[in-house]
Amino acid sequence: MPIDNNQVENQIRPWALGRSNWLFAGSLRSGKRAAAIMSLIQSARTNGHDPYAYLKDVLTRLPTQRASRIGQLLPHQWAPA
Secondary structure, three states: OOOOOHHHHHHHHHHHHHHHHHOOOOOHHHHHHHHHHHHHHHHHHHOOOOHHHHHHHHHHHHHHOOHHHHHHHOOOOOOOO
């Protein structure tokens, strides 16, 4: 068995570093916005999408997307335009 766990430490490092930064989001409202964006980014990664390409496409399509079809922009149903 390897003596170190660098692989695990590298995976949790962004959350450990961000934890202290997230304490100072500015307000409850901005903290909720940051959490929503981080959730979208992580959901895009989990579904095998490039987060930048996903957010760019979704934010471009969002103003013209019909409200009844907004679910198509969620990471698990998204298809690039």
